[in-house]
Amino acid sequence: MARPTIAxxxxxxxxxxxxxxxxxxxRPGVAEATRARILQVAKEMNWRPHSAARAxxxxxxxAVGLVIARPASTLGVEPFFAQLLSGLQAGLSRQAxxxxxxxxxxxxxxxxxxxxxxxxxxxxxxxxxxxKVRDPRIEVLEELGVPTVVLGGPGRHGSLxxxxxxxxxxxxxxxxxxxxxxxxRLAHVAGLPEFRHTQRRMRALRDSSRRLGLAETVSLTTDxxxxxxxxxxxxxxxxxxxxxxxxxxxDVMALAGLGVAGEMGVRVPDELSIVAFDDSVLTRIAHPxxxxxxxxxxxxxxxxxxVMLAVIEEPGRRRDVKTATPRLVxxxxxxxxxxWQAD
Amino acid sequence: MARPTIAxxxxxxxxxxxxxxxxxxxRPGVAEATRARILQVAKEMNWRPHSAARAxxxxxxxAVGLVIARPASTLGVEPFFAQLLSGLQAGLSRQAxxxxxxxxxxxxxxxxxxxxxxxxxxxxxxxxxxxKVRDPRIEVLEELGVPTVVLGGPGRHGSLxxxxxxxxxxxxxxxxxxxxxxxxRLAHVAGLPEFRHTQRRMRALRDSSRRLGLAETVSLTTDxxxxxxxxxxxxxxxxxxxxxxxxxxxDVMALAGLGVAGEMGVRVPDELSIVAFDDSVLTRIAHPxxxxxxxxxxxxxxxxxxVMLAVIEEPGRRRDVKTATPRLVxxxxxxxxxxWQAD
Numbered sequence: 001m002a003r004p005t006i007a008x009x010x011x012x013x014x015x016x017x018x019x020x021x022x023x024x025x026x027r028p029g030v031a032e033a034t035r036a037r038i039l040q041v042a043k044e045m046n047w048r049p050h051s052a053a054r055a056x057x058x059x060x061x062x063a064v065g066l067v068i069a070r071p072a073s074t075l076g077v078e079p080f081f082a083q084l085l086s087g088l089q090a091g092l093s094r095q096a097x098x099x100x101x102x103x104x105x106x107x108x109x110x111x112x113x114x115x116x117x118x119x120x121x122x123x124x125x126x127x128x129x130x131x132k133v134r135d136p137r138i139e140v141l142e143e144l145g146v147p148t149v150v151l152g153g154p155g156r157h158g159s160l161x162x163x164x165x166x167x168x169x170x171x172x173x174x175x176x177x178x179x180x181x182x183x184x185r186l187a188h189v190a191g192l193p194e195f196r197h198t199q200r201r202m203r204a205l206r207d208s209s210r211r212l213g214l215a216e217t218v219s220l221t222t223d224x225x226x227x228x229x230x231x232x233x234x235x236x237x238x239x240x241x242x243x244x245x246x247x248x249x250x251d252v253m254a255l256a257g258l259g260v261a262g263e264m265g266v267r268v269p270d271e272l273s274i275v276a277f278d279d280s281v282l283t284r285i286a287h288p289x290x291x292x293x294x295x296x297x298x299x300x301x302x303x304x305x306x307v308m309l310a311v312i313e314e315p316g317r318r319r320d321v322k323t324a325t326p327r328l329v330x331x332x333x334x335x336x337x338x339x340w341q342a343d
Numbered sequence: 344m345a346r347p348t349i350a351x352x353x354x355x356x357x358x359x360x361x362x363x364x365x366x367x368x369x370r371p372g373v374a375e376a377t378r379a380r381i382l383q384v385a386k387e388m389n390w391r392p393h394s395a396a397r398a399x400x401x402x403x404x405x406a407v408g409l410v411i412a413r414p415a416s417t418l419g420v421e422p423f424f425a426q427l428l429s430g431l432q433a434g435l436s437r438q439a440x441x442x443x444x445x446x447x448x449x450x451x452x453x454x455x456x457x458x459x460x461x462x463x464x465x466x467x468x469x470x471x472x473x474x475k476v477r478d479p480r481i482e483v484l485e486e487l488g489v490p491t492v493v494l495g496g497p498g499r500h501g502s503l504x505x506x507x508x509x510x511x512x513x514x515x516x517x518x519x520x521x522x523x524x525x526x527x528r529l530a531h532v533a534g535l536p537e538f539r540h541t542q543r544r545m546r547a548l549r550d551s552s553r554r555l556g557l558a559e560t561v562s563l564t565t566d567x568x569x570x571x572x573x574x575x576x577x578x579x580x581x582x583x584x585x586x587x588x589x590x591x592x593x594d595v596m597a598l599a600g601l602g603v604a605g606e607m608g609v610r611v612p613d614e615l616s617i618v619a620f621d622d623s624v625l626t627r628i629a630h631p632x633x634x635x636x637x638x639x640x641x642x643x644x645x646x647x648x649x650v651m652l653a654v655i656e657e658p659g660r661r662r663d664v665k666t667a668t669p670r671l672v673x674x675x676x677x678x679x680x681x682x683w684q685a686d
């Protein structure tokens with residue numbers, strides 16, 4: 001028989017690989033009786049730890065760092081981010097790795113924290129979110145040499161590993177659908193202009209406009225808050241020639257936009273179609289329920305954790321992982337435009 | 344002039360105390376120009392660090408531990424918890440203290456993590472959530488001697504410090520209001536029975552029932568999930584004598600209950616009043632909007648961080664901090680019962 005793996009032991013005992021890993025490494029997270037049984041089976045199977053991993057073991061911080069340069073008050077509001085962090089924590093916790101978290105004011109402070117944690121060996125790796133168009137963090141992290149995974153792409157993350165979903169493809173699918181319904185005047189209430197994914201979405205919409213021969217498309221950038229989402233919607237609906245469909249870069253902003261339509265007497269979907277780029281309980285319980293690009297955000301976070309742990313195990317190998325493109329879930333907020341709205 | 348404090352320097356420079364603390368401790372979180380200015384003013388004012396704090400400084404992990412024995416998938420779903428964590432992180436981050444986070448399967452694993460992190464000096468303190476009726480964690484944490492703050496109370500947290508809101512008072516206010524509207528048959532869809540605050544709410548409702556001479560009150564416990572919230576609602580609305588008002592221990596469950604009422608053709612609020620114990624965007628955008636006990640959960644989390652940092656600074660002094668009782672925000676889901684529903 002080949003050298004037994006943790007998976008072999010897990011199968012024999014009937015527990016998860018994580019539980020076996022905890023038990024063999026003498027770490028918390030598994031009940032004593034289970035630990036004893038796992039050690040017994042490992043002994044029977046003549047299991048030996050991987051020597052390199054073992055040698056490194058002592059030096060590990062058993063934690064992954066996440067530094068966020070966003071207002072803390074927005075973190076609990078956006079379901080996407082809350083779900084992503086939950087999935088990330090779940091993925092790390094399965095391997096008994098903690099998340100070391102700090103919120104800072106700006107990117108400058110963020111890079112200082114990276115330097116601080118790297119020199120104090122507080123973490124084994126970094127996860128970087130909110131990839132920017134020209135991102136000063138990439139060079140700093142390359143220089144620090146700590147295993148790092150960037151959430152975002154494709155490209156623009158230097159030699160660092162990354163996990164990403166195709167925002168361009170997702171936006172093209174929305175534009176195609178709205179054009180097929182007969183919409184000619186599309187608008188886009190976008191997020192922060194310095195974010196790379198915001199730019200990718202804006203460019204995809206412009207390209208769609210040309211390709212589909214649409215009358216007009218416009219993207220207004222915001223700070224992702226419901227207040228700016230509402231303000232952008234008011235500006236769009238105050239134009240002489242209103243858009244007949246608006247795509248929002250988040251569920252929170254789509255909900256704010258729906259509120260503004262109500263306040264201005266613009267009926268959804270009869271006079272205005274609304275699409276949200278993120279899906280959550282907010283879009284499902286809205287009235288009317290909002291058509292949205294949907295994905296399993298919890299699974300996305302867990303995938304991010306898996307890639308981070310793999311990069312820590314094998315820092316020399318760069319990973320570039322594309323995850324599933326969000327797919328459109330059509331609800332009550334989209335319909336063909338009224339005949340009187342045609343160009 | 345008396346020995347200058349960090350507050351004095353902050354006032355002179357026109358920045359936050361946190362920024363001064365960062366700068367004086369040579370920690371990240373403040374821009375270089377600001378740091379230089381702060382150091383200059385501190386020198387002019389002849390500021391000297393507190394020697395004891397300085398001596399401890401080197402040994403600090405600059406992190407607070409939070410171990411959560413809940414399914415990770417529920418963390419991103421419940422707005423209360425997401426908001427609480429945001430406030431907590433915001434409060435800690437202002438002092439450049441990180442949050443060290445792990446999710447585990449059960450309380451046994453949780454206490455093992457406490458032992459592990461304490462012995463490895465990974466954190467300077469612990470925050471404990473989900474206080475249970477007989478909570479085995481209290482004794483373990485007392486024994487470890489690491490500064491700890493329990494979220495919950497009053498009482499049952501041994502010699503450890505605590506931060507709490509008065510769940511009993513909050514439930515009494517809900518029962519008073521529903522009785523004043525004329526409701527005689529109240530029901531309560533509660534959370535996990537092993538949680539101390541669940542028991543306090545159930546007892547408060549029973550006491551109200553006696554005091555107000557209500558016909559009948561019943562509490563059904565659940566795991567806080569929308570699925571069990573829906574099932575409990577179905578059971579209550581299938582009774583020969585239905586309750587005319589239901590109080591839910593969370594916004595997520597109240598929303599699930601509202602859905603079940605719709606599915607069973609029970610009109611809200613005409614035939615059934617609904618109250619949620621937590622308030623969030625979910626209760627506000629529901630249709631009808633849901634009456635809820637409301638508080639500033641972000642501020643609650645920040646208060647928790649402040650108490651934690653104070654306990655780390657001065658571990659000998661036990662704190663027992665009562666925060667504001669949630670107050671009732673009345674929306675469209677509550678009304679007097681129909682005349683035909685009277686006992």
